[in-house]
Amino acid sequence: MPAAQPFQDESYRARVAAEKGIYEDCVKVHDLPPIFHYWSNRYIRPKLEAFGFSTPNDLFKKYLAEQCQRRAHEALRFASIGAGNCDLEITLASHLRSQGRSDFVIDCLELNPAMLERGRAAATRDGVEEQVHLVEADFNQWTPNHEYDAVLANQSLHHVLNLEGLFAQVKSCLKPQGCFIISDMIGRNGHLRWPEALEIVHEFWRKLPPSYRFNPLLNRYEELYENWDCSGESFEGIRSQDILPLLVDHFHFQLFVGFANVIDPFTDRAFGHNFDAKAQWDRAFIDQVHERDEQEMVAGYIKPTHMLAVVGNDPDTPTLLHEPLGPEFCIRPTQEPAGKREGACVPQTEPGAYEWNSWPHRPQDELEIACRRLRDAEIRVNERTETAKALNKELDERTAWARRLDKELEDRTAWALRLDKELAERTAWAQELNRELERLAWARVLYRFARRIYRGARRMKDRLSGRVPGN
Secondary structure, three states: OOOOOOOOOHHHHHHHHHHHHHHOOOOOOOOOOHHHHHHHHHHHHHHHHOOOOOOHHHHHHHHHHHHHHHOOOOOEEEEEEOOOOOHHHHHHHHHHHHOOOOOEEEEEEEOOHHHHHHHHHHHHHOOOOOOEEEEEOOOOOOOOOOOEEEEEEEOOHHHOOOHHHHHHHHHHHEEEEEEEEEEEEOOOHHHOOOHHHHHHHHHHHOOOOHHHOEEOOOOEEOOOOOOOOOOOOOOOOOOHHHHHHHHHHHOEEEEEEEEOOOOHHHHOOOOHHHOOOOOHHHHHHHHHHHHHHHHHHHHOOOOOOEEEEEEEOOOOOOOEOOOOOOOOOOOOOOOOOOOOOOOOOOOOOOOOOOOHHHOOOOHHHHHHHHHHHHHHHHHHHHHHHHHHHHHHHHHHHHHHHHHHHHHHHHHHHHHHHHHHHHHHHHHHHHHHHHHHHHHHHHHHHHHHHHHHHHHHHHHHHHHHOOOOOOO
């Protein structure tokens, strides 16, 4: 989608409204299931620790601390794109204050006013309201008012439509030796799987017991994993696949860590809660998926869908990465036909949707588990149905009240029109009366003048007749 697309048309406004609605009451934006933490701690954490940090949050802490050391006697200014509830920004501000720095500001850019209000309350509660500056802004149209020592983007770029414009603005506002710190998703748009990855997901999906295939987010059972595009209404994953290529075009990489692809559906919010992080079979299954994921990514057959990166404008800075997964290597050519690349592992696709012998439970036990989860889902559906009915009843009542109010308004409008007509008539009558009074006043003047003339004429007549002696 071109960067020059207008941002005032009806479809864009509808996406903005949907995006605000999704996150209006979302307090825990990055809440993930226990199986995700099992996988990430076992496999991703060591990759990060090789570069001096353990978690994505630690990445931001590390590189902001470096900026503070570089400018030990200067006030610093940072910007965070898509700050949400400002959880990360408050954590970073508290961390920097604990390190003895208070001469800094983090501009938290966020589209959703409800999230900013939660951020405002949390910043005040944690005593960092002077450092956390809240800015309601659409980063598709953002123009920086300051130069920044660092710009942060924590799981926000995959919500950006105008990536070209945003990256150009970030590039222009970074101070010398400033950096752009990123944690984000870089897979296919809408968080879809590319065909080569979907084939492997289905391969492992057939090994899953039915009770693991229920999607509580969408309240549906997926016999085979459904390649669902979640960018249909909001900005979720709207241009994920363009993030990495555009970063390569605009910036120089100081750090790049690409990871995960096939593992995503099994550890995310949609299906990850079906796994028990303490169960041996569940952990072994995740281990197998991760091993296959790593083999295929190193071979170049599939590409990472997640990225931690630090970029900037200094081309002389060396790039830290885990070979061969560099930025350019991890770009999937979107126009290239999906096919087997040399050295990649061959997916073993089986017919049908089930591999019965791979399940950890007996079929009858698995059926009981699946039925229990379906019953739980039915309860949730019924609860939501009752809530919808209550909301519908309230809507009907408010609609009826609005209609009564509308009728009363019509009646009062008609009465006002009648009153206005009567007022106009009385005003006209009053104006005519006023004119009559003016004529009457003039007649009285004429009458008095005529009486004076008459009296003068009588006196003149009497003098002429000798009745009144002359002077």
